Amino acid sequence: MINRVVWIVLDSVGxxxxxxxxKYxxxxxxxxxxVSSRLGGLKLPNMEKLGLGNIEGMKxxxxVDNPVGCYGRFAEASDGKDTTTGHWEMAGIQLDKAFPTYPQGFPKEIIDAFEKAIGTKTLGNKPASGTAILDELGEEHIKTGYPIVYTSADSVFxxxxxxxxxxxxxxYKMCQIARDMLVGQHAVARVIARPFVGKTAGNFTRTPNRRDFSLKPIHATVLDNLKSAGLNVMAVGKIEDIFQGAGITEAVHTTDNMDGVDKTLEYMRANKKGLIFTxxxxxxxxxxxxNNVEEYGRGLEAFDVRLAEIMAEMKDDDVLFITADHGCDPTTEGTDHTREYVPFLAYGKALSQGVDxxxxxxxxxxxQTVADIFNVEAIRNGESFLEMISER
Structure with a gap:
């Protein structure tokens, strides 16, 4: 009997x-x-013990000779490589058409309408790195009071x-105005609030008060089905934003990875039946x-250390999933998401060991496997692998 799934998404770890x-x-x-190659290897003993290095295609x-977890890699069926597309597909929504992107900036009619709605002009309106555009326009923003609007290779305003x-x-109010406007052919996946502090170029810092204003999921997901069945769906980090609250019973936002692990552990100690989605x-x-290769590697190692705490906190009827939503290879010339397979690890006393x-x-x-675990209504897409990983 499995009473709880702890599902952790390592954002961008393709x-x-x-x-x-x-194509992308x-x-x-x-x-x-x-990242591992550039740094001369990574110390990830806990994920390796689960089978990370044994995954087909892993480099x-x-x-390890006898992984204690189940492992594999997953392809993205949807068109796209962004956060919303990846998380929605995990939960059962597959997109035939990618969300719109704006490599030349947003059309004049969009910016004009937005400026009219918020009562002020804007700066930017182009693809840019989130830190570089602050150095470029941050001082002008402070002087004029004009908010900075920018995008990237992803579908974001x-x-x-x-x-x-x-x-x-x-x-946040400005972001909600933009979210309400960006519909139809301009329905970007996310409007993102990017608050920052500082006075001069080179000293601007983005704060943890980021918030994502996503589209509402286009149909029910496994989260909705769990909630409808009376189960808890506990969201950690930006999960609540990605699904616009749909199917979530309670949520907590986080300041960084370690805070996310802390909040996950707090939910685990609350011992509620259902899903913790982080x-x-x-x-x-x-x-x-x-493109910070060294910190990316150190971040993976830091999570691996904390993974030992998560595994120690697991009860006999808990199952742990670890995966990612897309890639974002910091060793490439670009700074955008990358179209990659994602790793998958599963662990728990109710599961078999060493299943490839x-x-x-x-x-x-x-x-679909989560739906099968809790015997709730199936989602529209996907095939459960519960029988393959269940303890025999």
């Missing part, structure tokens, strides 16, 4: 280019493998504002998008 990577400009991407991670110029609440965003936000799931066709297999 493991090698998918066959269609050339991502040939050669391999987030884990390339530069140690294999980002608004940056200094917390001394606009309160966090005022920034996103650890630093890999993506702080290191992947900033090989390569699965869709992230949705994870959500």
């Amino acid at each position: 493991m090698g280019e998918m066959p269609d990577a050339s 400009g991502d040939v050669g991407a391999n987030t884990i493998g390339n 530069n991670i140690n294999k 980002q608004i940056a504002a200094n917390e001394d110029v606009y309160s966090v609440e005022e920034l 996103n650890l965003v630093d890999f993506d936000m702080k290191w992947g998008h900033r 799931l090989k390569t699965r066709k869709t992230f949705s297999d994870m959500g």
